Amino acid sequence: MNRDNVQAVPVIVALAAAIAPHTPALPGWVIVWCVVMWGYVLAGLKTGWPTPGPILRHVLALAGIIGLLITFRIRIDADAFVGLMAVMAAIKPFEMATHRHRMITVLLTYFIIITSLFRSESLWIVLYMFFSVFITTAALVRINHPGGRYRSSITLSGRILAQAIPLMILLFLLFPRLQHGLFTMEAPGAGKSGFSEILAPGSISRMATDQSPAFRVAFDGPFPPTDALYWRGIVFDTFNGTQWHPAKTPSFIVPDQADSADLVSHTIILEPHKSRWLFALDRPVIGPPGTDITTGRTLYSRHRVTRKKTYQAVSRINPSQTDLTKTEVQSPDPVFTGHDNNPEARLLARSLTRDIPDVSKKIQRILTYFTDNNFTYTLTPPRTETHPVDAFLFETRQGYCEHYAGALAFLLNVVDVPARVVGGYLGGERNPYGNYLTVRQSFAHAWVEVFLPDRGWTRIDPTLAVSPGRLARNPDGSFSYSGDSPAVFSVFKKMTFMLEAVNITWEAWFTGYSFSGQKALLRQLGFGTSWGSGAVSILLLTLSGLVMAVFFWFFLHRFEPKQKDPVAEAYALFCKRLEHIGLVRNPGQGPMDFLAMIKKNRPDLGQKAGAITDMYIQIRFHRTCPDNMTRQLITHIRQFKPSRRAGT
Amino acid sequence: MTLTRKQIFIRPTRHGLLFLTILGAMMAGSINYNNNAGFILVFLLGGMALISLFYSLHNLAGMDFTFVSARPVFAGQTAAFTIQVHAKNRQRVAVHIALPEQAGLWTTIPKNGTKTLEIPTKTTTRGICSPGPLGVSSVFPFGFFRLGAGLCVHMTCLVYPLPVKGSAVSGPGGGGIGGSAETQAAGPDDFQGLSLYQPGHDVGRIAWKAVSRGHGIFVKDFTAKADRFIMLDFDALHSRDTEYRLSRLCGMLLAADRQKQTYGVKLPGILIEPGSGQAHKQKCLRALALYNPKKEAS
Numbered sequence: 001m002n003r004d005n006v007q008a009v010p011v012i013v014a015l016a017a018a019i020a021p022h023t024p025a026l027p028g029w030v031i032v033w034c035v036v037m038w039g040y041v042l043a044g045l046k047t048g049w050p051t052p053g054p055i056l057r058h059v060l061a062l063a064g065i066i067g068l069l070i071t072f073r074i075r076i077d078a079d080a081f082v083g084l085m086a087v088m089a090a091i092k093p094f095e096m097a098t099h100r101h102r103m104i105t106v107l108l109t110y111f112i113i114i115t116s117l118f119r120s121e122s123l124w125i126v127l128y129m130f131f132s133v134f135i136t137t138a139a140l141v142r143i144n145h146p147g148g149r150y151r152s153s154i155t156l157s158g159r160i161l162a163q164a165i166p167l168m169i170l171l172f173l174l175f176p177r178l179q180h181g182l183f184t185m186e187a188p189g190a191g192k193s194g195f196s197e198i199l200a201p202g203s204i205s206r207m208a209t210d211q212s213p214a215f216r217v218a219f220d221g222p223f224p225p226t227d228a229l230y231w232r233g234i235v236f237d238t239f240n241g242t243q244w245h246p247a248k249t250p251s252f253i254v255p256d257q258a259d260s261a262d263l264v265s266h267t268i269i270l271e272p273h274k275s276r277w278l279f280a281l282d283r284p285v286i287g288p289p290g291t292d293i294t295t296g297r298t299l300y301s302r303h304r305v306t307r308k309k310t311y312q313a314v315s316r317i318n319p320s321q322t323d324l325t326k327t328e329v330q331s332p333d334p335v336f337t338g339h340d341n342n343p344e345a346r347l348l349a350r351s352l353t354r355d356i357p358d359v360s361k362k363i364q365r366i367l368t369y370f371t372d373n374n375f376t377y378t379l380t381p382p383r384t385e386t387h388p389v390d391a392f393l394f395e396t397r398q399g400y401c402e403h404y405a406g407a408l409a410f411l412l413n414v415v416d417v418p419a420r421v422v423g424g425y426l427g428g429e430r431n432p433y434g435n436y437l438t439v440r441q442s443f444a445h446a447w448v449e450v451f452l453p454d455r456g457w458t459r460i461d462p463t464l465a466v467s468p469g470r471l472a473r474n475p476d477g478s479f480s481y482s483g484d485s486p487a488v489f490s491v492f493k494k495m496t497f498m499l500e501a502v503n504i505t506w507e508a509w510f511t512g513y514s515f516s517g518q519k520a521l522l523r524q525l526g527f528g529t530s531w532g533s534g535a536v537s538i539l540l541l542t543l544s545g546l547v548m549a550v551f552f553w554f555f556l557h558r559f560e561p562k563q564k565d566p567v568a569e570a571y572a573l574f575c576k577r578l579e580h581i582g583l584v585r586n587p588g589q590g591p592m593d594f595l596a597m598i599k600k601n602r603p604d605l606g607q608k609a610g611a612i613t614d615m616y617i618q619i620r621f622h623r624t625c626p627d628n629m630t631r632q633l634i635t636h637i638r639q640f641k642p643s644r645r646a647g648t
Numbered sequence: 649m650t651l652t653r654k655q656i657f658i659r660p661t662r663h664g665l666l667f668l669t670i671l672g673a674m675m676a677g678s679i680n681y682n683n684n685a686g687f688i689l690v691f692l693l694g695g696m697a698l699i700s701l702f703y704s705l706h707n708l709a710g711m712d713f714t715f716v717s718a719r720p721v722f723a724g725q726t727a728a729f730t731i732q733v734h735a736k737n738r739q740r741v742a743v744h745i746a747l748p749e750q751a752g753l754w755t756t757i758p759k760n761g762t763k764t765l766e767i768p769t770k771t772t773t774r775g776i777c778s779p780g781p782l783g784v785s786s787v788f789p790f791g792f793f794r795l796g797a798g799l800c801v802h803m804t805c806l807v808y809p810l811p812v813k814g815s816a817v818s819g820p821g822g823g824g825i826g827g828s829a830e831t832q833a834a835g836p837d838d839f840q841g842l843s844l845y846q847p848g849h850d851v852g853r854i855a856w857k858a859v860s861r862g863h864g865i866f867v868k869d870f871t872a873k874a875d876r877f878i879m880l881d882f883d884a885l886h887s888r889d890t891e892y893r894l895s896r897l898c899g900m901l902l903a904a905d906r907q908k909q910t911y912g913v914k915l916p917g918i919l920i921e922p923g924s925g926q927a928h929k930q931k932c933l934r935a936l937a938l939y940n941p942k943k944e945a946s
Binding site: 100104113118126141144146148160163164172175177307510511513555 | 663670674678684685690691694698700702703756788789
């Protein structure tokens with residue numbers, strides 16, 4: 001290996017730092033691949049192992065791509081893209097013998113850094129981004145200063161980074177944001193899907209052990225009561241014999257925004273789930289911009305949620321008749337449940353509710369059936385094949401919320417009571433250090449809504465009939481949100497809560513900062529209180545440009561070589577004052593000649609001008625002169641105020 | 649000569665353009681996905697690139713260049729201009745100094761340090777070589793922008809004609825100019841005696857025996873017969889090409905010098921009396937280098 005490869009070291013360090021945040025998403029062999037390749041280059045500096053030639057490099061590249069194709073099949077998504085970058089970055093140091101290659105690798109590194117930001121915008125990732133930029137920039141400085149010291153490269157990188165931060169903050173605040181994206185493409189690392197759009201036995205219980213957060217909620221006012229923490233997401237109102245589905249094409253309503261005391265405003269930070277459902281407290285009245293409210297009273301985004309999404313919603317936790325739109329007042333048809341499926345359940349429904357005219361009583365009768373017949377609530381229900389309702393009711397009698405909700409809705413619709421299943425989450429874990437709840441995937445829940453002629457759609461949760469404790473306890477055993485719970489947290493748990501609280505506070509502000517945030521900022525500064533979006537955008541763009549100009553000007557002057565010659569400045573003042581009275585010093589005229597000219601034209605100034613000239617000459621041309629001479633000269637010149645006419 | 653800020657030009661390098669392209673792509677991605685962290689990175693990198701510009705400016709401005717000397721060369725050889733570069737107030741990193749169309753060299757000068765550098769340039773024709781402006785540039789610290797200036801430092805180098813070999817054609821050495829028998833010129837023919845060594849004397853003529861005896865340094869004097877000196881006569885060469893004739897004269901001159909002969913140069917309007925030694929050689933070469941037929945003809 002030649003000496004130039006020493007230059008590859010900082011570049012490899014920068015590459016490794018940039019790829020590190022991707023490691024959870026990269027296949028294991030890609031990480032091993034990177035470590036082996038970089039290790040070989042670094043070890044080669046000591047051992048003198050040969051650098052692979054172009055043929056071997058191409059073979060390696062091909063092998064890497066084949067490996068990726070095997071790992072990712074034909075799935076060309078963000079993770080595959082990041083994998084490709086890592087594979088290529090691993091073999092790139094083999095051809096970094098020239099400055100050009102090193103520069104291109106550093107630029108590639110900057111690009112890898114931004115891809116990690118599309119994976120997550122958490123506080124830790126953003127802080128790490130600064131570290132990564134710092135390392136990469138130090139490498140960039142290092143390769144542009146052959147023979148320089150690492151220490152000076154690192155110092156310079158840190159200084160430039162620190163100096164760029166004020167501009168970065170201002171531009172971040174001011175650069176106008178679009179309200180919607182330009183084009184849609186799957187963002188890298190978009191999260192896993194949470195809620196499925198099919199409700200069948202097993203579709204929710206499979207999430208029962210998934211402790212990853214689904215979303216977090218902060219309330220603008222006081223926390224609502226625990227029994228109101230139903231997070232509405234999807235309404236399932238079609239049944240095909242085994243599964244419940246939402247309506248194929250959702251239709252939308254505009255609910256009346258009647259003022260009411262029980263409105264709860266809350267902010268939700270939703271993890272990406274690749275669907276368009278937005279979760280909100282049951283039952284949402286006002287959704288965020290870019291969202292519609294379906295006839296099932298769920299929030300439906302106009303775009304798939306492929307990135308962490310922060311939004312505000314207003315819900316009414318005790319829906320009443322006054323809240324209903326005209327179409328909602330009329331009783332809907334019951335859900336068509338088919339004819340042939342689950343025959344025993346149909347018979348049961350008819351026999352249970354025979355002779356009971358009242359809808360509420362019918363519901364009560366069925367719920368009592370669950371409690372009286374040894375039904376149990378379990379996270380791991382046995383699998384059932386055909387006729388799931390029959391199998392659940394008469395064979396297993398064990399189920400998770402989707403079994404109970406699905407069965408209840410089925411039974412009610414069979415006896416012509418309109419009922420639908422609502423999917424979402426129940427409960428929340430309160431973080432003692434932040435005023436918010438975390439709702440985990442394991443909190444996923446399904447319940448039933450029944451149309452009562454006097455109240456409209458009303459929530460009935462059959463799971464509570466079987467397992468009343470579900471309301472207070474989350475499936476993982478944690479207490480649902482109660483701040484004064486008797487649980488004593490371990491130190492580790494406390495730390496986790498604390499770090500999470502810091503991060504959530506950051507994310508709620510940072511990822512949620514958008515065009516509306518910018519408008520609010522301008523309003524606080526007293527601009528554009530009643531302006532349209534276009535005008536605000538133009539104002540923001542202008543301010544951004546202005547910030548850049550000021551910044552540029554500031555640095556131009558900061559680096560201006562300072563005039564630090566008080567003697568020259570003082571003498572220039574002396575000449576300027578004489579110029580005012582018509583005695584102009586020629587460009588090449590020495591101070592002695594100038595003095596002679598002054599004496600000739602204005603004998604009255606001769607003495608003072610002579611003293612000044614003597615001092616000036618002594619400071620400038622004599623090796624030794626008293627220390628206070630400069631000060632004296634300046635004082636004399638300041639006091640030298642020649643009048644236009646010769647005085648007496 | 650001091651490099652001032654106003655003289656400095658700024659242009660992006662190829663890598664700088666690539667960086668801008670990547671930054672643009674990052675910006676487009678951030679706008680499209682409303683990715684605030686992406687915006688942060690784009691503004692950070694953009695701001696850093698902007699600030700690097702001032703560091704680059706700072707790196708070059710205030711550097712001081714002084715021409716020292718340049719050793720004469722024959723046409724076609726590489727002339728080296730010795731310059732002194734002073735790094736006022738701060739370290740100057742990875743500065744590239746080159747003459748037009750030449751490779752140049754890189755240098756880093758410590759704070760308030762001075763470096764003496766030899767800047768090479770190819771010569772083509774005889775005469776006084778005055779290379780174009782001294783190109784000073786640097787891409788430090790990021791390599792995204794090249795900042796530089798062309799400094800018109802007054803530098804000269806004497807370029808002798810390209811020596812061309814050929815049979816010696818002497819002018820009428822016996823007769824004509826200085827052809828009398830009494831004329832003596834230091835030559836290699838007949839030993840005449842010793843004389844005190846003086847700087848400039850041919851080292852080969854030092855009487856080493858005398859030195860070893862401790863008598864001091866003497867040189868052996870030889871007498872060349874007056875009719876044995878060579879007169880390098882421009883008009884004796886039968887060619888119409890002035891440059892060719894000068895090159896032939898140059899070649900003959902060098903040959904004569906090597907053989908320690910006594911020679912003189914005769915150009916139209918210029919006569920250099922026969923002589924020998926380094927000083928004489930340089931005087932003659934200088935005459936050949938600076939010969940201007942038009943001027944002499946008028």
